[in-house]
Amino acid sequence: MAQLRLGISGLGRGAMLTVPGLAANARIELVAGFDPSREPRLGLRRAYGVRAYESFEDLIAHPGLDAVYIASPHGHHASQAIAAARAGKHVLVEKPMAVSIAEARAMADAAAESGTCLMVGPSHGFDGPVSLAADIIASGNIGRARMIQAFNYTDFLLRPRRPEELDRERGGGVVLSQATHQIDIVRRLAGSKVRSIRAQLFDWDTERPADGAFSAFLFFENGATATLGYSGYAHYDSDALLGWIGEMGRPKARETHARARSRLAGTDEAAQKQARGFAGPASNTAEPPVAHEHFGFVLASCEQADVELTTSGVILHGDTSREELAAPLPETRRTNIGEAFAACVLDGEAPIFDGAWGLHTLACCHAILRSGDEGREVMLDEIVSESH
Numbered sequence: 001m002a003q004l005r006l007g008i009s010g011l012g013r014g015a016m017l018t019v020p021g022l023a024a025n026a027r028i029e030l031v032a033g034f035d036p037s038r039e040p041r042l043g044l045r046r047a048y049g050v051r052a053y054e055s056f057e058d059l060i061a062h063p064g065l066d067a068v069y070i071a072s073p074h075g076h077h078a079s080q081a082i083a084a085a086r087a088g089k090h091v092l093v094e095k096p097m098a099v100s101i102a103e104a105r106a107m108a109d110a111a112a113e114s115g116t117c118l119m120v121g122p123s124h125g126f127d128g129p130v131s132l133a134a135d136i137i138a139s140g141n142i143g144r145a146r147m148i149q150a151f152n153y154t155d156f157l158l159r160p161r162r163p164e165e166l167d168r169e170r171g172g173g174v175v176l177s178q179a180t181h182q183i184d185i186v187r188r189l190a191g192s193k194v195r196s197i198r199a200q201l202f203d204w205d206t207e208r209p210a211d212g213a214f215s216a217f218l219f220f221e222n223g224a225t226a227t228l229g230y231s232g233y234a235h236y237d238s239d240a241l242l243g244w245i246g247e248m249g250r251p252k253a254r255e256t257h258a259r260a261r262s263r264l265a266g267t268d269e270a271a272q273k274q275a276r277g278f279a280g281p282a283s284n285t286a287e288p289p290v291a292h293e294h295f296g297f298v299l300a301s302c303e304q305a306d307v308e309l310t311t312s313g314v315i316l317h318g319d320t321s322r323e324e325l326a327a328p329l330p331e332t333r334r335t336n337i338g339e340a341f342a343a344c345v346l347d348g349e350a351p352i353f354d355g356a357w358g359l360h361t362l363a364c365c366h367a368i369l370r371s372g373d374e375g376r377e378v379m380l381d382e383i384v385s386e387s388h
């Protein structure tokens with residue numbers, strides 16, 4: 001197979017952000033899509049000239065289909081990934097891999113049984129500066145990563161949302177959707193699995209009840225630690241620390257958070273949400289990035305230097321020097337996702353973000369939730385062993 005023929009399930013915001021980077025890959029041919037709503041189906045045809053089906057089964061049965069990118073709401077990831085694997089299709093599934101650990105395990109098992117690729121993401125663990133920092137740390141030249149800080153102050157909760165995105169039972173709130181990014185980043189930098197987590201969750205907005213903020217302290221198996229801080233309440237904006245470059249690598253207005261509540265008030269939230277995907281007009285996601293995507297402020301303290309992640313690469317703060325290193329910026333956002341997926345399907349190269357990786361990151365999310373609920377340190381083994 002010289003080129004993989006790809007279908008897309010779920011034509012909303014996530015797909016809108018990632019499909020350009022998949023379609024730009026010469027080894028990937030975008031051949032079809034699926035969405036239960038008509039407008040996104042029409043949008044995919046407008047944008048890429050391909051057919052979008054009205055059912056997942058029809059998508060999977062599309063002649064010659066090799067693989068599927070699953071960008072449906074969290075609750076559908078597992079059933080669709082398992083059905084695809086059983087039909088012999090390779091799977092790229094959006095983060096979070098699934099809602100429950102049992103689902104994630106069943107997905108990994110289905111892929112292993114059918115011998116198909118299962119790749120999870122894209123999370124910001126794929127960002128160019130994260131890869132550069134991870135490579136520098138893994139080289140051993142600046143000692144071991146010991147103490148990582150990652151914090152992000154966003155407007156996540158005040159963007160248009162589907163009801164299930166605010167409902168923890170269905171995978172809603174900031175932990176499964178947002179902590180996933182931070183966990184993937186700090187796992188890459190620490191170069192180790194997480195042993196235990198102590199966390200606290202916050203639900204501050206009575207008009208929009210949901211898990212909206214958290215603090216978490218992670219202990220890694222190799223002795224490194226990470227402190228995560230996240231708020232989705234659209235108050236402070238941590239992009240101030242990243243030169244007012246937004247998450248997608250584009251310049252951002254300083255008033256964005258101050259306007260978040262008024263933008264949402266009195267509007268049809270479902271329609272606003274849908275308009276951010278293929279159903280809507282071309283958004284700024286189609287504009288080329290001027291900088292790397294990012295997920296807030298990240299600093300990894302190693303034994304001989306601190307590594308600061310920026311929107312162009314990293315800054316190494318050493319004993320006697322301060323060195324800026326650039327990470328190559330792709331013309332199209334997320335082309336590295338397409339490259340990693342094509343390498344898995346066509347060359348048999350195991351991806352970093354495989355099923356086992358996704359399962360461990362999901363387990364970290366559940367450890368954050370449980371630690372917040374029960375007010376104690378939670379061992380990852382406890383979360384993972386329960387679902388057997």
Ligand SMILES: NC(=O)c1ccc[n+]([C@@H]2O[C@H](COP(=O)([O-])OP(=O)(O)OC[C@H]3O[C@@H](n4cnc5c(N)ncnc54)[C@H](O)[C@@H]3O)[C@@H](O)[C@H]2O)c1
Pocket residue numbers: 009010011012013014015017034035036037040056071072073074076094095096121122123162177273274276277
């Ligand atoms: N990696 C990223 O940068 C990123 C960004 C946004 C969303 N996401 C992920 O993408 C997924 C979807 O979130 P979103 O923000 O795009 O939501 P969305 O509401 O914008 O889009 C979801 C789309 O899925 C469709 N849909 C509903 N039920 C479906 C089903 N059973 N099968 C297929 N499609 C179905 C909806 O009609 C809608 O068009 C989530 O898992 C989310 O975490 C990832």
